[in-house]
Amino acid sequence: MSRTDDQATAVKAVIERLIENVSSNTASILDDTYHDDMTVIMLSPEDEAIVLDKQQMTETVTKTLEQNNGAIGTWARFHHVSVNGDTAHVLLSRRNELTGPNQQITLGIDLVNQDNRWQITREVIVTRPVS
Template sequence: MTNTTYTKETHTPAAIRAAMDHLIDRATNFDIEALDTIYHDDFHTTLVMPDGSVMTYNKQAFKAHFAKQAEEGKTQLNTWADWHDFHVLGDSAVCVLSRIHSGMNGEEMKLLCNIEFRFEDDRWQVLREQIFLRPLSEG
């Protein structure tokens, strides 16, 4: 049986790519107001640092992390992304990508990301992020 949810214009890999492009643009410019609408109220992110330590943030704490960088006068972060996979299943979606920027720990690093979205309130919102940080030397 075909579920029309999967064929909606809003429920396509292209729509997830557009949501990710918007997230990258707004986060790399420290747009806290936009992040408030991009991140779901139940947002949770897990950062696995190169040494194996783990940091977690909820929505408010992660927005504060970006706000602190803006207050410190950081300029736009690197927007580079390498796209690996987009998968839409009903009102859930996952994007797997690699990024390079210094916004997580102040040092330019490669970030391996698994981003989970939920379609709610007529828009895709980031529900979960799992980010593995690696030195650029690891390729």
């Protein structure tokens, strides 16, 4: 396995750990994984763009956990993971309670390796009906 493959595996593990921890009501992982200058851009099924910063996204996830008795769901399908030096990109699909029943989200996630850890700098989320 090449160094780039090792890095891609490490980046994928960061996202898997985030999904697992949030899904088991350990939202504190968000502070370590979300970069302080993170931006989330969500496109709703109604084509409405919603832009959130780190604090707003953390509050959204925490509120959803509270409304769903600490459960969000772990279903994920990774489509692509790439690393270029200290930046990475992940493309994956998810089904969870954050977007509601019968919805699937596709996420484009940008990360930077800073302070000896991979941190999410941007998420672009598109919501669509489960196909």
